Amino acid sequence: MIEIEERAERVLAHVPEWIWDGESLPVPVEDIADSVFRLRVREAEDLSSAPGAPALEPGSSLSGLLLPDRGEIWVNGPEAREWPGRRRFTIGHELGHWCMHRTDHVASIYCRSASVDPEEERPERPVAEREADAFAAAVLMPAALLRKQYGRDRDFAHLCALFGASGAAMGRRLHAVI
Template identity: 35%
Template sequence: MNVEQLAADHGALVSASPFRDGDVSGMLLRREGQPPVIGVNGAHPERRQRFTIAHELGHLLLHPGREIVLDRPVRVNLRDKTSSMATDQEEIEANAFAASLLMPAEMVRRELVKLSPAVRQDPDDCTARLADVFQVSTAAMGFRLINLGMLS
């Protein structure tokens, strides 16, 4: 799945560049009268960037954002290390949106069944192979498998 194209289909511009704060992986900026911008930390691995774009797209579709007044009001959602801990309801929802978008439950189940029994018995190998199939990080796939009850 091309998440950048999906973001564009929803009117968002995606901009990747290294962030000064390495803990921030992405942000969503909405300015009145302009297309929303999904900023993604270009210094992060490509698979993490894919998840970040999907996460920010979740914010775009699900949450109004927090208004910040600079020279005019803007709305911002930031994804940082606190976001990944999923203690804020909006972050939980955006993470779930991204996981469902990039790793649909039925597709994960189908791919899991295709793996050999030996691979399915090794949680690390199983997670790594599925992460490759879905082009996500092993951490994202591990969380997805746990949340789907396929890994404990």
């Protein structure tokens, strides 16, 4: 995962100053997707109606999807409203797929809710999903900025609010970088 960390750092290092100054929080992941990668973020009420969406087993849903040909990231609207930080994480996750897993013959990438930022790590999660999560975490909670903040203030709720992250994502990230 060190490689993914470096990849995310390179992406952030190349964000033009007018989009992000490299230290303001939260990291403007949607502006980065839009202005740097030309990926438009759309929110949809029901992602299963997206073009080419797979049939899902009952009770499962999609958190996000990437349509490389259309240059679009779609996020699950109800989920984004229910959990603060979720929308941002999903955008970071799809950006990870764009940077690491996009190939000419893949028209679209669909991410099940259980695959994106789950509460508990499960070994059967596909490697690409875990990689996209690692990328999202590294972009949304850059190691250097998180260490700096953590050195000043260890209030967990404040850190989550500052970085625009869910408690689960922040907990894992602190464990990984502190």
